[in-house]
Amino acid sequence: MYSKRVMDHFLNPRNKGRLEDADAVGRVGNPVCGDVMHIYIKVKDGKIEKIGWETMGCAAAIATSSMLSELAKGKTIDEAMKISKKDIADALEGLPPIKMHCSNLAAEGLQRAIENYLNRDKIIEELMQVVGKEDAMALFLAGIAGIDDLKKASVEEIANIASDEAAERIRKFLKNEG
Numbered sequence: 818m819y820s821k822r823v824m825d826h827f828l829n830p831r832n833k834g835r836l837e838d839a840d841a842v843g844r845v846g847n848p849v850c851g852d853v854m855h856i857y858i859k860v861k862d863g864k865i866e867k868i869g870w871e872t873m874g875c876a877a878a879i880a881t882s883s884m885l886s887e888l889a890k891g892k893t894i895d896e897a898m899k900i901s902k903k904d905i906a907d908a909l910e911g912l913p914p915i916k917m918h919c920s921n922l923a924a925e926g927l928q929r930a931i932e933n934y935l936n937r938d939k940i941i942e943e944l945m946q947v948v949g950k951e952d953a954m955a956l957f958l959a960g961i962a963g964i965d966d967l968k969k970a971s972v973e974e975i976a977n978i979a980s981d982e983a984a985e986r987i988r989k990f991l992k993n994e995g
């Protein structure tokens with residue numbers, strides 16, 4: 818049911834893994850299947866110089882992450898922003914209709930990463946209402962793009978990213994908000 822291209826990208830994923838020197842990260846999840854994707858970008862002179870990804874999901878989610886990374890690399894931010902789920906599915910020589918939402922996840926992940934890149938200072942400032950600068954940066958680089966995302970993240974996820982002190986501050990903050 819999968820095309821040769823999908824199988825190739827699934828079995829030999831391109832640009833897989835976290836980018837240690839990322840400028841921004843897009844974190845998206847699919848509430849239906851529970852799959853989660855992180856897209857990391859490094860931007861230079863307005864272009865996507867490097868891209869990486871971590872995807873916990875089905876074969877189509879892996880293949881679409883891989884293909885998206887190939888399509889986006891070297892593009893300007895504006896061009897990369899316009900990559901659609903159809904572009905990704907077409908480049909993979911089609912996806913079964915039931916799997917189209919997986920390519921949507923990849924396109925959305927990149928768009929989120931670019932938006933976060935463009936709003937970086939504002940997002941870090943917002944996170945600094947709750948935690949110190951270092952933890953705000955760590956959260957930002959894990960794809961937590963503000964207080965709304967903090968509310969959506971699980972306690973485990975926050976504990977993995979932030980220092981113990983920051984995690985405690987976040988817990989108290991969310992309790993007061995809640």
Ligand code: FES
Binds near residue numbers: 877922
């Ligand atoms: S089934 Fe969830 S992303 Fe493919």
